[in-house]
Amino acid sequence: MEIRKVNNAGKMTVSISGRVDTTTAPALETELKESFNECEALVIDFTDVEYISSAGLRVLLSAQKVMGKKGGMTLINVSDDIMEIFEVTGFTDILTIE
Amino acid sequence: MKELKITALTENLPQVLAFVDEQLEAADCPMKVQMQIEIAVEEIFVNIAHYAYEDEDGIAAIRVDVQGQPPSADITFIDSGVPYDPLAKTDPDVTLSAEERQIGGLGIFLVKKSMDDVIYEYSDGQNILTLKKGW
Numbered sequence: 001m002e003i004r005k006v007n008n009a010g011k012m013t014v015s016i017s018g019r020v021d022t023t024t025a026p027a028l029e030t031e032l033k034e035s036f037n038e039c040e041a042l043v044i045d046f047t048d049v050e051y052i053s054s055a056g057l058r059v060l061l062s063a064q065k066v067m068g069k070k071g072g073m074t075l076i077n078v079s080d081d082i083m084e085i086f087e088v089t090g091f092t093d094i095l096t097i098e
Numbered sequence: 099m100k101e102l103k104i105t106a107l108t109e110n111l112p113q114v115l116a117f118v119d120e121q122l123e124a125a126d127c128p129m130k131v132q133m134q135i136e137i138a139v140e141e142i143f144v145n146i147a148h149y150a151y152e153d154e155d156g157i158a159a160i161r162v163d164v165q166g167q168p169p170s171a172d173i174t175f176i177d178s179g180v181p182y183d184p185l186a187k188t189d190p191d192v193t194l195s196a197e198e199r200q201i202g203g204l205g206i207f208l209v210k211k212s213m214d215d216v217i218y219e220y221s222d223g224q225n226i227l228t229l230k231k232g233w
Binding site for chain 1: 130205
């Protein structure tokens, strides 16, 4: 998994590529936690995410809890297969997905 | 039927997934089903790595058996750790808001939802959990 971050006037875009699983989710969590203090709003680009397990879902839920109280968190470019995982787990109702 | 015996440690997850993927790819498993199976395999193996053997290292055996037309995969996990039925856990309430939702408990729920069948038994001192998924 690789993470790229671009901060544009308080709106941070975090682009993830690869697999978000038990072994990589802690690195994503660390990156997102750092971003909380550096931005008002968070955009997570899922274009190149191949796979997400519940370890990744937990990180997204924690981030939503923090950013929901700030300027919000939006997921973009989510593939159909990953969207199905969000639907099954009720994450489509919790997260803002565009 | 192919079998992998491996120390039940989280850092061995990539090897477990590579082994399962190899069998699924040989059986022309579609990408989407392969991802669902991988997610389930990750949940079960990580569960064993965390809970089965407490402080000491133990072995987990993973068996993959693809049969039939249309094909169906049986993926069986065997460990000789403490008896633990992950299916006994109550499902999380997936209708709650982000503020009310608990972190965790989602893994096994995802497994139950995405597999055709999940069977647990404790026999001869072993936890035996089988995932079934066809395509």
